[in-house]
Amino acid sequence: MTRIASLARRWTLALLLLLVPVADGLAAEKKNGLPYNPDFVPLNQYKDWTDINLVSSNSALNPLKEKYLTIYSGGTTGVYFTVASALCDTMRKNFDQHGIHCVALRSQGSTDNRRLMRQGRAQVVIMQSDVTYLAASGEEPIPGAQSVMSLYGEMGMLVTRSKAAIITPEDLRGKRINLGPDGSVGQKLILDYLAASGIRPADLARRDTFPIDSSPQGLCSGYIDAFAVWSGHPSQLVSDTISRCNARVLGLAGPGMEEMLRLHPEYSRLTLPANTYPGQTNPQETYGIKATLVAYQPVDPTVVYWLVRSAVENIELLRTLHPALKTLTVHEMISSGNYLPFHAGAARYWREAGLLPAQPKH
Secondary structure (H helix, E strand, C coil), X not given: CHHHHHHHHHHXXXXXXXXXXXXXXXXXXXXXCEECCCCCCCHHHHCCHHHHCCCCCCCCCCCCCCEEEEEECCCCCCHHHHHHHHHHHHHHHCHHHHCEEEEEECCCCHHHHHHHHHXXXXXXXXXXXXXXXXXXXXXXXCCCEEEEEEEEEEEEEEEECHHHCCCCHHHHCCCEEECCCCCCHHHHHHHHHHHHCCCCHHHCCEEECCCHHHHHHHHHCCCCCEEEEEEXXXXXXXXXXXXXXXXXXXXXXXXXXXXXXXXCCCCEXXXXXXXXXXXXXXXXXXXXXXXXXXXXXXXXXXXXXXXHHHHHHCHHHHHHHCHHHCCCCHHHHHHCCCCCCECHHHHHHHHHCCCCCCCCXX
């Protein structure tokens, strides 16, 4: 009997492994008219297995009651990944109530997360509020993208080589700058800022487009003079650059910033407090955007509801998990940066909390 049981377990595992390619082949699977085939989520969470004609509704392979949530974030050394992991930590505190497993996934950041959601591969992502603003306006739509909450302000800062003599942003003329990868949100932000400052691409000594994560090596080796980062602060990337080669951080205050604030209502004036980084004895005036949490409309509302509820009920824990979250308030989570309609699960929680108007009765 032991051998028979062992063989049965092996056949069961084999059948499950055979089902994995089936999930990969469901790229065209649609829910509410949207493609929905989320990465690293068990097939039984979003697809009725009886439709596959491989198992019956009475099979021992019926879907488990537990659910899964993945949050696409950014690089593993960045703030996005740490914050996504922190949100999953709050969900683990309430696991006995909801039974939802939460996992942070790495990506290339906001632009990559937009692509993944358009493909139906992402359940929840961290995304910059200027991206959601363009989506809400219809200029760069993301079908199915819906707001969950705001997280923290992302300040634009320049990180400069100590010997590059960059005292103000206007000193970038004639310098070598890493703009970030082509097509990335970060590259668009710095190019828009340079244009608003009257600095043309031809005014730069060289324009590089390698990943921002490689900027510390480029700066400290003397290959580039500066790079820009839009992030929650303190950022590990910036801290590492300063510790390696005594780099400086510089806010974006000046005519370029004033022009950007005039042209873009989605941006706001921000201040980096003194001593956020070693050697930064003065506050730095700058501007920035919000890091926001965005859910895909087909995601189970119960999953999104518990994501919001867990974050709010464990906000004290959340504030301790990254300095960017230190001053987070419930009011801030809903009051700014959420340009898209709220996901049904998020809306349910915010209404229960009295922070969204009740739905009109028909």
